[in-house]
Amino acid sequence: MITAYHDPGFAAPIGEQHVMPMRKFQLVADGVASWPSVRVEAPRALDPAALRRVHTDAYIEAVRTGVPRELAESQKFPWSPALWPSLLLTNGGVLAAAERALVDGVSAAVASGFHHAHADHGEGFCTFNGLVVAAEALRAAGRVKTVAVLDLDLHYGNGTASLCAGRPWLFNCSIYGNDYWHNKPYKDVEHRRHSDGPNHVSYALANGSGRAELLDALARGTGELLAWGRPDLLIYQAGADPYREDPYSPLNLDHADLRERDRVVFAFAKRERIPTAWVLAGGYTPDVKKVVDVHLGTFEAAVSVYG
Numbered sequence: 001m002i003t004a005y006h007d008p009g010f011a012a013p014i015g016e017q018h019v020m021p022m023r024k025f026q027l028v029a030d031g032v033a034s035w036p037s038v039r040v041e042a043p044r045a046l047d048p049a050a051l052r053r054v055h056t057d058a059y060i061e062a063v064r065t066g067v068p069r070e071l072a073e074s075q076k077f078p079w080s081p082a083l084w085p086s087l088l089l090t091n092g093g094v095l096a097a098a099e100r101a102l103v104d105g106v107s108a109a110v111a112s113g114f115h116h117a118h119a120d121h122g123e124g125f126c127t128f129n130g131l132v133v134a135a136e137a138l139r140a141a142g143r144v145k146t147v148a149v150l151d152l153d154l155h156y157g158n159g160t161a162s163l164c165a166g167r168p169w170l171f172n173c174s175i176y177g178n179d180y181w182h183n184k185p186y187k188d189v190e191h192r193r194h195s196d197g198p199n200h201v202s203y204a205l206a207n208g209s210g211r212a213e214l215l216d217a218l219a220r221g222t223g224e225l226l227a228w229g230r231p232d233l234l235i236y237q238a239g240a241d242p243y244r245e246d247p248y249s250p251l252n253l254d255h256a257d258l259r260e261r262d263r264v265v266f267a268f269a270k271r272e273r274i275p276t277a278w279v280l281a282g283g284y285t286p287d288v289k290k291v292v293d294v295h296l297g298t299f300e301a302a303v304s305v306y307g
């Protein structure tokens with residue numbers, strides 16, 4: 001049985017015209033609700049104190065109060081008083097999935113919007129870095145010593161990489177087809193790509209890359225991860241935006257390719273006995289059903305591996 005954490009309050013009130021399709025979370029949760037192998041549960045809201053292990057007080061206060069507005073909206077969401085409680089729920093969802101993964105081996109948070117968030121500001125629809133917030137909370141509770149993030153969103157996980165500094169116990173591997181820099185996406189990795197650090201590595205996928213290139217990068221990335229050290233927990237960013245019809249994607253990946261990506265990730269984690277929690281990450285194809293189908297494919301892959 002795979003537990004997936006979802007709450008209708010995950011959807012931040014940013015309006016239906018925003019490029020970020022907030023309704024996808026409910027659609028994914030509804031999509032798996034009747035599966036015999038998946039149980040959907042509501043998480044507890046995150047204790048705001050957990051944010052302070054990762055984010056500056058000034059930034060947290062800006063998001064809570066809306067002042068200063070520019071900082072509160074640095075992730076490119078319109079601020080409203082309802083934003084703060086929705087963020088405590090989504091970040092609570094990641095923590096709940098991470099905790100559950102330590103017990104069950106695998107779990108999901110039907111939430112997204114984490115890997116571009118920096119300590120002192122948000123970027124790219126990511127307000128707080130729930131990946132690192134959950135990792136820090138479990139470290140503080142003595143549940144884990146080391147955590148790795150495997151980031152297969154289309155975009156480079158620049159926020160998580162920045163948070164690797166000063167956290168030698170954290171490893172980030174980002175396999176990406178778009179760079180992300182100073183709150184802007186760069187569609188062509190030939191023109192801009194990130195440099196790596198001692199505990200963060202990245203693999204840029206050239207325009208037009210398909211299944212073979214992705215799986216090759218994934219084999220190298222998971223090899224680097226094991227060379228760093230087998231983590232106590234893996235958090236997997238199972239992005240839907242590498243999909244070939246996504247407006248940001250220069251890659252040639254269809255639903256079957258992405259489901260195979262997910263199967264390979266879960267098979268790796270199971271083989272290496274690394275507890276794994278996954279989150280949905282990005283996905284902007286205008287036909288939201290195609291985004292939802294990528295995320296349901298991740299559930300199918302998890303069920304096929306974990307049974």
Ligand SMILES: [Zn+2]
Binds near residue numbers: 153154281282283
């Ligand atoms: Zn993305």
